[in-house]
Amino acid sequence: MSEHGEGISRRGLLNRISLGAATVTVAAATSGNALAAVAKDSQVHYAMVLDTRRCIGCHACSVACKTEFAVPLGATRSWVEYVEKGTYPNVSRHFLPRLCNHCRNPQCVNVCPTGATFKRSEDGIVVVDKEICIGCKYCIQACPYDVRFIHPDTGAADKCDFCLHRVSRGVAPSCVNTCQGKARIFGDMNDPTSEVAQMIATNPVTVLRQGMGTRPSVFYIAADHSDPRETRIPNQYVRVDTHRRIQERR
Amino acid sequence: MELHWGLPVIIYLFLAGLGAGALTVSGSVLLRGGGGWFAGQHFRIARYGALLAPLPLIVGTGMIVFELGTFRAGIEQFDIAKLFRWINLFKTINLSPMNIGSWVLGLCILFSLAYAWTFLTPTACAKDDQCKVRRVMAWIAVPLGIAVAIYTGIMLGAMPSRPFWNSQILAMLFLFSALSTGVAGILCMHAICHCEENQELRAQAGYILSVSDALLIGLELLIIFLFIMFAHLTIGDPAHAIAVILPGGVLVWWFWIGVVLFGMLVPGLVELRYTLPKLLHHNPYRVLRSVEIAIGVLVLAGGFLLRYVIVVAGQITGPVGM
Ligand code: SF4
Ligand code: SF4
Ligand code: SF4
Numbered sequence: 001m002s003e004h005g006e007g008i009s010r011r012g013l014l015n016r017i018s019l020g021a022a023t024v025t026v027a028a029a030t031s032g033n034a035l036a037a038v039a040k041d042s043q044v045h046y047a048m049v050l051d052t053r054r055c056i057g058c059h060a061c062s063v064a065c066k067t068e069f070a071v072p073l074g075a076t077r078s079w080v081e082y083v084e085k086g087t088y089p090n091v092s093r094h095f096l097p098r099l100c101n102h103c104r105n106p107q108c109v110n111v112c113p114t115g116a117t118f119k120r121s122e123d124g125i126v127v128v129d130k131e132i133c134i135g136c137k138y139c140i141q142a143c144p145y146d147v148r149f150i151h152p153d154t155g156a157a158d159k160c161d162f163c164l165h166r167v168s169r170g171v172a173p174s175c176v177n178t179c180q181g182k183a184r185i186f187g188d189m190n191d192p193t194s195e196v197a198q199m200i201a202t203n204p205v206t207v208l209r210q211g212m213g214t215r216p217s218v219f220y221i222a223a224d225h226s227d228p229r230e231t232r233i234p235n236q237y238v239r240v241d242t243h244r245r246i247q248e249r250r
Numbered sequence: 251m252e253l254h255w256g257l258p259v260i261i262y263l264f265l266a267g268l269g270a271g272a273l274t275v276s277g278s279v280l281l282r283g284g285g286g287w288f289a290g291q292h293f294r295i296a297r298y299g300a301l302l303a304p305l306p307l308i309v310g311t312g313m314i315v316f317e318l319g320t321f322r323a324g325i326e327q328f329d330i331a332k333l334f335r336w337i338n339l340f341k342t343i344n345l346s347p348m349n350i351g352s353w354v355l356g357l358c359i360l361f362s363l364a365y366a367w368t369f370l371t372p373t374a375c376a377k378d379d380q381c382k383v384r385r386v387m388a389w390i391a392v393p394l395g396i397a398v399a400i401y402t403g404i405m406l407g408a409m410p411s412r413p414f415w416n417s418q419i420l421a422m423l424f425l426f427s428a429l430s431t432g433v434a435g436i437l438c439m440h441a442i443c444h445c446e447e448n449q450e451l452r453a454q455a456g457y458i459l460s461v462s463d464a465l466l467i468g469l470e471l472l473i474i475f476l477f478i479m480f481a482h483l484t485i486g487d488p489a490h491a492i493a494v495i496l497p498g499g500v501l502v503w504w505f506w507i508g509v510v511l512f513g514m515l516v517p518g519l520v521e522l523r524y525t526l527p528k529l530l531h532h533n534p535y536r537v538l539r540s541v542e543i544a545i546g547v548l549v550l551a552g553g554f555l556l557r558y559v560i561v562v563a564g565q566i567t568g569p570v571g572m
Contacts, residue, residue, distance in 0.1 A: 096572070107409065107410070107411060110345075110346070110408075111346050111347070111348065111408065111409065112344075112346055113339055113342075113344070113346040113348035113349035113352060114338045114339055114341070114342060114349070115342050115344060116338070132338050133319075133320070133335075133338075134318050134319075134320050134335045134336050134338050134339060135318045135319020135320040135321070135322070135323070135335070136317075136318055136319075136339075136348060137254045137255060137317070137319065138346070138348050138405075140254050141254060141255070141409055141411065141412060141564075141565070142408075142409045142411055142412075143411060144410065144411035144568075144569055146568075150254075150319035151319075152323065153323065154319075154320075154323060155318070155319035155320035155321070155322060155323025155324065155332055155335075156319060156320060157319070208572055209569055209571070209572060211569075212410050212411065212569065213410065225571065225572045226572070227570060227571045227572045229490065229570045229571075230570045230571040246252055249568075249572065250568040
């Protein structure tokens, strides 16, 4: 994909600033968490594991995300779905936290006509440059996870950016930071010593809508993938509460 | 269910198809006769096509601007930079179907204006001094019109996240619908503008337009059949998505009554009713102007409804399962 000059310069600057900041701040970081990998390896690939066994469906992540970015009413970068299944007394309820999957084969990037949406080569985060985006909504249509929306102030597409402004300074994403049950684990999956890489390696992880070929960077442990519209489980009552303005999964 | 692409996009798909179809039909009619008998007789068809094409292309393209998030924010905030943010489309070239399509569409609009210019003088005829230029331009008009008609189908079809659209045959459906609406547009224009003159000449042009339109409608129906059967006979996302236009689906009446019955079958059968006697028995082709206009209007309305159903159906369905 070619990029026009303005995009390159702004994007290049952004990347240089963030890499520089990451090198400085992460070198100074003492916690030894996965973010420290930024300094030693440029082939960083950020990923998140959502351990649904530890999720209590409290929506603290959704609120933290909303606050961090002043996400307008009616729009969500991060939300938690409740998946209810079965008939009494054989019933279950699981929580499914949702956010952008920062796909390794992102459809949103493939379709973007302006190059405003792109995957950062240095850390794999998929971002939107709101100064370039024209708000054509093609990426909204193309994302199989319905995680994008048009921000009413900018008119541009918006979504989770893995808290780039925090991560580039060696600070954990807001939702990860706030998670009570430590259900969200974030870090560099290319660093075998990182918690996220170890979680992925030692657990049966799944991704959402694997058949879409997007190769997500967000992994789930013990996720209930049930959907009310599918007939995978015959005669089974399934209900999903998205807790979004958009009530139905798309 | 939220529709991210609404009426402006539906109108755009319809008008761009109409304009591209008219341009292609005009170019091919002109080339078919090489300025000889056929083009000489039917020069007026080529002329109407050429004169019709630019307006829907320009108005349709103008419509999509109203769907852009930045344009809407620009209006609300009186922000000039946001109003003209769409220029970013033309600051880059990439493999996005929308990017390629925008360049092709931009070219097509400019080209259609230049092409129409060569037909503009009231004395324009098949053998005037512009005829060479016109012929060269017609060679470009045909592929350019086809490209505009097809790209919209590729744009919608390129997304696995939209199983209703994610069909290889959608682009062909858009192409034939564009050609059919292009012919219908020319048919209407011709019937409205030529009331008082030589009945023989009028019938010749009306006949050729009606036969072509009936053929295009037949091909459209075939593609619709394939489109539905491929999706319906499979399992998973496409079968689930196509159910919205099958019995029990929310768009079933719009599709079968609006698009198929009134937009295709009725005008197609009426066209056959008037053209078959000439085709089979060489009887003279006689049809009332009002019937020609009614056929054209029905085909145009059907073309619009087809875009409506497809744009809505694609957005109210999605992948099944999580
Ligand atoms: S989840 Fe959607 S928006 Fe995020 S990277 Fe994947 S395709 Fe793009
Ligand atoms: S809305 Fe913006 S980011 Fe999305 S495809 Fe259009 S230009 Fe690209
Ligand atoms: S990583 Fe940041 S932007 Fe993404 S869901 Fe978490 S808080 Fe929101």
